[in-house]
Amino acid sequence: MTGVLGVLAEAWGEVRVHRVRVVLSLVGVFLAVFAMTAVTGLGLIVAQVQQEQAERYQGRAATISVSGFDPATGLPPSPDAWDAASQELLDRYGVTEYATVGYGSALLRLPAGTQEVQTTDVSPSYGDLHRIEPIAGRWFTDRDRESLSPALVVNEFVLDQMGGGPFTGPRSIVLGGPRPVTATVVGVLENDGGEYPQVYRIDRSVLEAATAPRDPYLFGPDQLELWVPAAQADDVVAAVSSDLPLLLPGGIQVQAYRMDSPGLAGSLDTLRLAVRGAGGVVLLLGGLGVFNVGMMAVRQRVREIGIRRSFGATSGRVFSAIMLESVVATLLAGVAAVALAVLVVANLPIEEWFNNGVPIADEPGFPVQAAVEGLVAAAGVGALAGLLPAVLAVRVKVIDAIRF
Amino acid sequence: MSDVQLRLTGVGREVRLPDGGLLPILTDVDLTVAAGEHVSIVGRSGSGKSTLLNVLGLLDSPTSGEYLLDGQDTGRLRGRRRARLRGECFGFVFQQFNLLPRRTAAENVAAPLLYARGREFLTRGRTARDVLDRVGLGDRADQVPERLSGGEQQRVAIARALVRRPRVVLADEPTGALDVDTGRAVMALLAEATAERGAALVTITHDLSVAALADRQLRLDVGRLTPMTVAETVAATS
Numbered sequence: 044m045t046g047v048l049g050v051l052a053e054a055w056g057e058v059r060v061h062r063v064r065v066v067l068s069l070v071g072v073f074l075a076v077f078a079m080t081a082v083t084g085l086g087l088i089v090a091q092v093q094q095e096q097a098e099r100y101q102g103r104a105a106t107i108s109v110s111g112f113d114p115a116t117g118l119p120p121s122p123d124a125w126d127a128a129s130q131e132l133l134d135r136y137g138v139t140e141y142a143t144v145g146y147g148s149a150l151l152r153l154p155a156g157t158q159e160v161q162t163t164d165v166s167p168s169y170g171d172l173h174r175i176e177p178i179a180g181r182w183f184t185d186r187d188r189e190s191l192s193p194a195l196v197v198n199e200f201v202l203d204q205m206g207g208g209p210f211t212g213p214r215s216i217v218l219g220g221p222r223p224v225t226a227t228v229v230g231v232l233e234n235d236g237g238e239y240p241q242v243y244r245i246d247r248s249v250l251e252a253a254t255a256p257r258d259p260y261l262f263g264p265d266q267l268e269l270w271v272p273a274a275q276a277d278d279v280v281a282a283v284s285s286d287l288p289l290l291l292p293g294g295i296q297v298q299a300y301r302m303d304s305p306g307l308a309g310s311l312d313t314l315r316l317a318v319r320g321a322g323g324v325v326l327l328l329g330g331l332g333v334f335n336v337g338m339m340a341v342r343q344r345v346r347e348i349g350i351r352r353s354f355g356a357t358s359g360r361v362f363s364a365i366m367l368e369s370v371v372a373t374l375l376a377g378v379a380a381v382a383l384a385v386l387v388v389a390n391l392p393i394e395e396w397f398n399n400g401v402p403i404a405d406e407p408g409f410p411v412q413a414a415v416e417g418l419v420a421a422a423g424v425g426a427l428a429g430l431l432p433a434v435l436a437v438r439v440k441v442i443d444a445i446r447f
Numbered sequence: 448m449s450d451v452q453l454r455l456t457g458v459g460r461e462v463r464l465p466d467g468g469l470l471p472i473l474t475d476v477d478l479t480v481a482a483g484e485h486v487s488i489v490g491r492s493g494s495g496k497s498t499l500l501n502v503l504g505l506l507d508s509p510t511s512g513e514y515l516l517d518g519q520d521t522g523r524l525r526g527r528r529r530a531r532l533r534g535e536c537f538g539f540v541f542q543q544f545n546l547l548p549r550r551t552a553a554e555n556v557a558a559p560l561l562y563a564r565g566r567e568f569l570t571r572g573r574t575a576r577d578v579l580d581r582v583g584l585g586d587r588a589d590q591v592p593e594r595l596s597g598g599e600q601q602r603v604a605i606a607r608a609l610v611r612r613p614r615v616v617l618a619d620e621p622t623g624a625l626d627v628d629t630g631r632a633v634m635a636l637l638a639e640a641t642a643e644r645g646a647a648l649v650t651i652t653h654d655l656s657v658a659a660l661a662d663r664q665l666r667l668d669v670g671r672l673t674p675m676t677v678a679e680t681v682a683a684t685s
Contacts, residue, residue, distance in 0.1 A: 045568040354559040355534015
């Protein structure tokens, strides 16, 4: 036990005494570990942002879109028949995570005049499936379906058109049409990619006929979105395609397909691998710096090595001390670099840079794996860079060394 | 001075020259050193003094003859055991002090204890300061060698040689880098501190006055070890 402590104490003593040389030799390793850890951590967060952006449009992995229509007329099945068949299907396969989505239009009576906008009519669960996070107010809840005033979630562009300044609470807006109705804006979304109106409407409300009538030829049939484990996606598509037509009145054709991109995870993994590869090359260069200085230091310390041998240091002990000196030093550089990387990544305005200011829904903490990898890489480079100097130190002839 | 600690019998040391020939450095050396004995070996430069000291301290191996340490044949010792025995049995004092640069006096004295075990290792800091106190440098414990005088540096080296309580202290020209008065004081301290701990002291020197402090004086001439004559001894002591 004290043998190990002795080697560590000796290595630490050397690092402390030669701190200027050590610090200079470690600049490369520090920068490399910092770059590798920071970029890996940042890459993970950016990957999360990309994933969330993709999921806003395509749903989470794996989202199956299901719709039906009569091939003869192009019309969807009646809402009652669709709802009943859908519910039967969900119960049969025990699918608990799902949403409904349809497209329509609404006449918004705005201060500048009435404007027709496309609406996305969704169930409250659509927000979870598509990671929708309002920047003000809230997303839909089941209670919105019972409200006499249809609930809306609009983007900042629409809010600006409505006037009245920042959103501080639910705000009314009149939806025109044969029977105008006052709707309630309950939440506001960040403008996503441009200045255009975006309106989400609760799929069902007590006042159904509030808007212009939906034109199935124009907007297509309502869709059911199922959120299922990615491994079961193909099986679910097959089961839905075969079972649902049997639950619907005759002749209805069902379309089921996976919406999210199965290749996204692979692309992100490739990106991460490329980043790590680049970090590895930088680390190797940093290691070369440590190696060079280590070789020079051993040559300068020949006498010291000889003196230590006269104290009874075995060749194994000399080898371990020189090797550990390198490892301890690079490990310290690694700890400092990882700490700085965590600090920097945690304080970068990532949402502003990569997500149009939209808050990240599931912001990952700094990846522990990246930190551990950084430290292991630093220690590994230290061991590699210390190997040859340590061998050189062992080969020093004691008698010559003392006279050196 | 009872038990024989070191016994060299017919020891020789040769080195191979670039042309393939052999150059004898030590020839047929017989030497015994008893526990607590002070022996000095006098010789000119190139006479083989340092080689003899290296052989005694297990830093070098003889090419012929037998070297027994406490009755143990050192020719059979290899690697780790040899290094351990060296650390446990011997303390070295060098002409150029050979202190570790940029370490304080206390760190230098504690350095050999890094290779000790158990309690000896764990209490190395305190032990080092105690020994520095003994050589009169308690107040200089935190100074680096570069800020110490030659005499002080050699006293630190003596403290370092004694810190593991060796059975034999090997001193190679311990006063060679000091002025006469400082050398005399340092040599007196070395002899006294070594005797106090019951360790044997083998001093190699070309200075007869330093040799005269020993219990026994020997001469090394062209690799051969012989007792000094009475006349030489008288001349040295006077």
